[in-house]
Amino acid sequence: MQTIERLRRDINNCVLCQSTLPLEPRPIVQFSAESKLLIVGQAPGIKAHKLNRPFEDASGNRLRNWLGLNRAQFYDASLTAIVPMGFCYPGRGTSGDLPPLQECAKQWRTSLLKELKFVQLTIVVGLYAMRYHFPQNRSNLTEIVKDWSSLLPSYVALPHPSPRNNIWLKKNPWFEKDCVPELQKRIKDVVS
Numbered sequence: 001m002q003t004i005e006r007l008r009r010d011i012n013n014c015v016l017c018q019s020t021l022p023l024e025p026r027p028i029v030q031f032s033a034e035s036k037l038l039i040v041g042q043a044p045g046i047k048a049h050k051l052n053r054p055f056e057d058a059s060g061n062r063l064r065n066w067l068g069l070n071r072a073q074f075y076d077a078s079l080t081a082i083v084p085m086g087f088c089y090p091g092r093g094t095s096g097d098l099p100p101l102q103e104c105a106k107q108w109r110t111s112l113l114k115e116l117k118f119v120q121l122t123i124v125v126g127l128y129a130m131r132y133h134f135p136q137n138r139s140n141l142t143e144i145v146k147d148w149s150s151l152l153p154s155y156v157a158l159p160h161p162s163p164r165n166n167i168w169l170k171k172n173p174w175f176e177k178d179c180v181p182e183l184q185k186r187i188k189d190v191v192s
């Protein structure tokens with residue numbers, strides 16, 4: 001069995017955080033050895049947990065719009081890997097979902113990312129993913145996203161596409177005006 005298939009099996013069977021998680025472990029990841037785009041989000045929400053599929057909601061619609069990908073492209077693992085910082089639904093806190101469980105990245109990230117050899121663009125969504133991928137950069141989310149031209153062509157940093165971020169989007173119109181079109185151009189290059 002290929003390493004990546006062994007990893008898929010082991011991730012699917014993972015129960016490492018069973019005692020901490022509010023529901024049964026259900027890793028929500030999508031990848032293949034050929035994936036060219038890598039989306040790194042936070043952790044699946046309750047809807048993704050129930051449907052066993054990520055981004056089947058308003059956040060997913062907005063993210064697909066930003067990326068310029070249709071649903072078929074977005075859910076095609078040979079094009080798009082979706083590997084969040086935590087693979088299982090972490091539960092709810094007082095102000096939204098809890099952060100991804102740190103054990104998950106420690107357990108799986110290094111070995112899995114090593115197997116995604118054809119990724120040309122990593123799309124880093126939200127501050128947890130930014131802290132992992134840009135550990136030297138202690139700027140806040142807005143500053144990191146604003147620096148998009150220095151991150152491309154290999155990376156781009158995005159705010160979470162949740163409707164909860166509508167105020168951020170209103171305050172930062174440069175994001176959809178300048179960053180999103182450049183991101184879409186880069187994705188077109190990768191897809192073609």
Ligand code: SF4
Pocket residue numbers: 011014015016017018025026027086087088101103104105107
């Ligand atoms: S969050 Fe990650 S490490 Fe924890 S049970 Fe799920 S797959 Fe395993």
